[in-house]
Amino acid sequence: MNEPYYEVVQDFYTSDLKKPTRKEVNVWPCTGRSSSSSGVSFFCLSLLCLIGSLLGHPQCLDYGPPFQPPFHLEFCSAYENFGCCDQERDNSIAAKYWDIMDYIDPRGHKLCGTYIKDILCQECSPYAAHLYDAENPRTPLRNLPGLCFDYCSEFHLNCHSAISLLTSDKHIQECCETNRTRFCDLLHLHDEDYCFPNVLKNTALNRNLGSVVEGRKGCLQLCLTEVANGLRNPVLMVHANDHTHRMFIAEQVGMIWVYLPDGSRLEEPFLDIKSIVLATPWIGDERGFLGMAFHPKYKYNGKFYIYYSYMDKNRVEKIRISELKVLASDANKADPRSERSTLLGKVLRIDVDGKNPDGKPYSIPPDNPFVSDPKARPEVYAYGVRNMWRCAVDRGDPVTKKGRGRIFCGDVGQNRFEEIDIIVKGGNYGWRAKEGFECYDTKLCHNSSLDDILPIFAYGRNMGKSVTGGYVYRGCESPNLNGLYIFGDFMNGRLMALQEDKTSKWKKQDICIGSTRACAFPGMVSSYSKFIISFAEDEAGELYFMSTSYPSAYAPHGSLYKFIDPARRAPPGKCKYKPVPVKTKSKRIPFVPRAKTVLELLNEPSTTKPRKKSSTPTAAIPTVSSKKAKKTPFTKTKASTVKTASGKKRQKIKAEVKPHKLKQEEKVAPISRTTPAPPLPKKKSSHLTRTKKLLPKKGALAKEKVEKRRKEGRLSSSF
Numbered sequence: 001m002n003e004p005y006y007e008v009v010q011d012f013y014t015s016d017l018k019k020p021t022r023k024e025v026n027v028w029p030c031t032g033r034s035s036s037s038s039g040v041s042f043f044c045l046s047l048l049c050l051i052g053s054l055l056g057h058p059q060c061l062d063y064g065p066p067f068q069p070p071f072h073l074e075f076c077s078a079y080e081n082f083g084c085c086d087q088e089r090d091n092s093i094a095a096k097y098w099d100i101m102d103y104i105d106p107r108g109h110k111l112c113g114t115y116i117k118d119i120l121c122q123e124c125s126p127y128a129a130h131l132y133d134a135e136n137p138r139t140p141l142r143n144l145p146g147l148c149f150d151y152c153s154e155f156h157l158n159c160h161s162a163i164s165l166l167t168s169d170k171h172i173q174e175c176c177e178t179n180r181t182r183f184c185d186l187l188h189l190h191d192e193d194y195c196f197p198n199v200l201k202n203t204a205l206n207r208n209l210g211s212v213v214e215g216r217k218g219c220l221q222l223c224l225t226e227v228a229n230g231l232r233n234p235v236l237m238v239h240a241n242d243h244t245h246r247m248f249i250a251e252q253v254g255m256i257w258v259y260l261p262d263g264s265r266l267e268e269p270f271l272d273i274k275s276i277v278l279a280t281p282w283i284g285d286e287r288g289f290l291g292m293a294f295h296p297k298y299k300y301n302g303k304f305y306i307y308y309s310y311m312d313k314n315r316v317e318k319i320r321i322s323e324l325k326v327l328a329s330d331a332n333k334a335d336p337r338s339e340r341s342t343l344l345g346k347v348l349r350i351d352v353d354g355k356n357p358d359g360k361p362y363s364i365p366p367d368n369p370f371v372s373d374p375k376a377r378p379e380v381y382a383y384g385v386r387n388m389w390r391c392a393v394d395r396g397d398p399v400t401k402k403g404r405g406r407i408f409c410g411d412v413g414q415n416r417f418e419e420i421d422i423i424v425k426g427g428n429y430g431w432r433a434k435e436g437f438e439c440y441d442t443k444l445c446h447n448s449s450l451d452d453i454l455p456i457f458a459y460g461r462n463m464g465k466s467v468t469g470g471y472v473y474r475g476c477e478s479p480n481l482n483g484l485y486i487f488g489d490f491m492n493g494r495l496m497a498l499q500e501d502k503t504s505k506w507k508k509q510d511i512c513i514g515s516t517r518a519c520a521f522p523g524m525v526s527s528y529s530k531f532i533i534s535f536a537e538d539e540a541g542e543l544y545f546m547s548t549s550y551p552s553a554y555a556p557h558g559s560l561y562k563f564i565d566p567a568r569r570a571p572p573g574k575c576k577y578k579p580v581p582v583k584t585k586s587k588r589i590p591f592v593p594r595a596k597t598v599l600e601l602l603n604e605p606s607t608t609k610p611r612k613k614s615s616t617p618t619a620a621i622p623t624v625s626s627k628k629a630k631k632t633p634f635t636k637t638k639a640s641t642v643k644t645a646s647g648k649k650r651q652k653i654k655a656e657v658k659p660h661k662l663k664q665e666e667k668v669a670p671i672s673r674t675t676p677a678p679p680l681p682k683k684k685s686s687h688l689t690r691t692k693k694l695l696p697k698k699g700a701l702a703k704e705k706v707e708k709r710r711k712e713g714r715l716s717s718s719f
Contacts, residue, residue, distance in 0.1 A: 057566065058209065059129035060084035063137055063522050065569040066126035066210065068479075076121035078200075082210045085124035086571050093120050100165045112159035119145060119155075119166060122196055126209060130194045136599060137522050143167045146189035148198050156180040210568045212480045213518050219510040220497060222481075223519035224528060224561040226595045227544065228259060231558035234546040237536035238292055242299040245539045245579040246332075249546075249560065252288035252553040253279045254308065258332045260588065261579045268586040271306075271324070271334040278309045278317060281554040287317070288553050295352065302326040303352070304334070323352065323361070331582050347388075347423055349381035369426030384429035384452065385421065387412040390469035390534055395541060397482065398474060410469025410487055411455070414440065418467035419455035420487065420498065420506075427453045436460075456506045457498055464489030468532050468545075475541035476575040478565035486511065486535065486543060486563065493530030493547070516598055518566045525595040528561050536560075540577055559595070 058066050061084065071087045073080040075094035085093070097120055101109060122131050122145035129135045131145035144167055147155070156163075163183065164173045176183035189195045193202050200206070208214075213221040228234075233252035240246060247259040248270055254277030256270040279288035291307030298304060302325045309319050325338040340361055354363025370376035388409045396404025407423040417436025421429055429452065432441055436458035439445035459467075470487030485498040485506075495511035513519075514526035529549040536544045548558035 057135075057517055057520060058126040059135055059521065060126075061123060061128050061132060061134050061141065062572070063129070063134065065521070065566050067569050067571045068210070070571045070574070073124070075117075076124040078121065079124040079126070083124045083126050084128045086573075090124065093123060096120060100162070103165055104162070108159070108162075112162050115155045115159050116162060116166065118196070119147070125196070125199070127194055127199050130189075131196060131199075135520060138599075138603075143169055144187055146195045147184070147187045148192065148195040149184050149188065151197055152184035152187055153180060156183055210480075212565060213567050215512050215515070217510070219512040221512045221515050221518045221566070223521065223524045223564040223566045224513055225523050225564055226525050226559060226593045227263070227562050228265070228560040228591065229558075229594045230556045231546070231548075231560070232556050233288070233548055233551060233553045234533060234558040234560060235288070235290055236292055236534050237544060237546060237560060238294060239539040240294045240298050240304075241296070241539060243539070243580040244582050245577060246582065247538055248292070250289055250292050251558075252290075253277060254289040256292065256334070260582075260584070263591040264588040265591070266332055266584060266586040267589055268333065270332060271336065273308070273336060276308075276310055278311050279553040281552050283550070283552050285553060302328075305352070330585055332584060332586060347382040347385060348379045350379055381425060382423050382427040382429065384427070384431050385409070385411050386414065386431040386435075388469070389467065391423070392469065392471040392535070392537075394472045395474040398476070403472065403483070406472075408469060408472065408485055410467040412466055417458045417460055418464060418489070419458040420467070420469065420485070421453070421455050424453065429453050429455075457508055459508075464494050465491040468534060470535035470545070471537050471543055473541070473543050473563075475537070475543060476570050477542055478563065478568070479570055480565050480568050481543070481563070488532035488535070488545065490532050493528075493532055495532070495545075516602060519598045520602065521564075521566060522597070522599060524564065524566070524598050525561070526598045526601060527595065529557065529559055533558070540575070
């Protein structure tokens with residue numbers, strides 16, 4: 001179409017629209033970005049402006065993942081199955097549409113109504129953040145979404161006078177209503193796949209929209225947010241189920257801290273028994289404070305239970321399970337004088353509220369499997385396990401309650417296999433005859449019972465060396481994760497998930513953390529400390545894990561991380577909780593994150609320097625020094641021996657040993673406190689290959705182009 005014809009058509013359609021009175025707005029110069037009221041992106045002169053092109057992951061204008069609307073959308077019905085609008089937002093957009101259409105005559109309704117509706121409804125698109133430049137919260141929003149050039153041209157041809165109704169940006173109203181090329185250039189996106197309406201037609205983008213993102217090797221791409229840091233080997237996090245939504249985090253040295261729903265920590269600990277707990281600074285020492293559980297009726301009786309190692313008066317190392325109570329005068333302080341000791345065993349089931357005629361502080365549930373067996377302890381619930389590290393009770397599906405009450409445990413192997421078991425009443429899990437699915441002791445294995453319960457999953461030493469049991473996700477915020485049993489391995493920092501199929505078989509998938517494409521949300525971190533000590537869930541059922549970069553009971557390098565699914569979230573408002581307020585007498589210490597977020601890493605200037613050209617052939621460059629520079633995190637070192645308090649010799653080792661599963665003969669090297677950030681993913685598109693050095697030159701060219709177009713705009717508007 002030639003320009004003269006275009007101008008004629010333009011004049012013809014101008015009469016179809018009744019223009020409202022224009023409001024004055026503040027406008028930035030054309031060479032920069034507009035104010036937040038208009039939000040139109042002109043030309044990017046910095047790395048910040050390129051971040052939208054780097055990402056393109058489904059995201060909404062409130063910087064959260066898209067969701068499935070709880071109710072039918074009447075107006076933006078194209079996004080009623082999955083997007084960024086709930087019914088309230090949909091009604092708001094519909095009201096805005098009808099306000100605009102009040103200024104348009106019947107002929108304009110038929111000609112422009114569909115265009116206007118489509119453009120307004122892009123706020124509901126799962127790619128809204130990309131369309132409006134909202135993926136980086138530090139940059140202003142566009143006022144109009146990114147449109148593909150052909151679509152934009154058609155809209156401008158038929159409905160250019162509606163531009164003043166869609167945006168309050170005075171500059172766009174004045175310069176672009178009569179200049180199609182200029183208007184469409186302003187709404188241009190670097191990545192053509194994400195402009196509207198192409199984004200709806202791209203099957204590669206939309207095939208698994210809303211599902212958990214899988215990496216190239218099939219691993220589930222989840223994201224993390226840092227919740228707590230500076231902890232000394234955090235061995236557990238529990239909640240009291242008292243509707244306060246407090247989190248109680250225990251350190252291996254014998255300290256329990258209270259974290260409030262706002263993320264702050266109380267300055268004074270909930271419990272301090274470090275003078276009693278037997279813990280050392282040796283890397284991998286599995287002694288210390290190891291377990292805690294609240295009474296089911298803690299809200300009313302204030303009772304809770306702890307599990308720790310100590311040394312008795314005869315200098316003999318022992319393990320103790322004790323009951324304590326919270327202070328009546330302070331809901332955030334335990335009473336250390338209320339401690340009484342109880343029994344220790346394998347998998348035990350006792351009634352802590354029951355009374356026993358023998359004077360024991362508990363009774364035996366009458367339906368325990370060995371109550372009437374004189375050869376067995378009546379407290380035993382199951383046996384044949386080796387060294388379980390972390391068990392969890394499944395809350396069950398939020399709707400159907402399927403799976404409720406199942407007990408999942410991670411059982412650390414001896415030589416070859418790590419396993420995950422579901423514990424059932426009276427079950428025999430095979431140890432020491434079996435390890436994983438195979439025989440450990442041939443003689444015992446042949447004589448063992450045929451009904452030994454096999455693990456739901458086991459893995460060999462090529463995958464990991466020390467399992468850390470996890471939880472079945474039953475939270476609200478990440479619906480895709482419902483039913484996944486998420487766990488990890490202490491020694492190699494591997495995160496894994498098991499999912500049950502219709503035949504009750506469990507399939508394993510690895511979990512990947514840190515994709516800059518998937519996790520570019522405010523507050524999301526891309527790395528974690530690799531020694532995974534424990535998993536946890538909060539009162540709402542959201543899932544966390546604790547890890548450290550240096551597994552010593554006295555090293556303050558432990559952190560607490562929360563899992564987030566970047567592909568889908570619950571609808572806004574569904575997961576809001578009203579914690580019961582708790583009076584605090586101790587000072588609140590606000591949370592200060594240490595880990596860098598993905599957005600911070602993307603905003604960091606590149607530190608890589610371009611290679612200098614050399615006449616020396618590549619083959620002549622020595623490679624020995626580069627190999628020396630790559631120090632692997634598990635370099636072997638000489639082991640020295642030190643005497644423990646009990647007089648036994650132990651090996652002083654470096655950091656690949658688990659604090660709760662130490663093996664004397666293992667030798668490893670320490671891992672660095674700070675985990676290096678992963679490099680940006682390599683892309684083929686041209687906008688990713690721009691270096692910082694080239695940006696000023698590009699910016700200068702862009703500035704010249706703007707000035708040229710500004711002059712063109714004045715000329716065209718004078719016709």
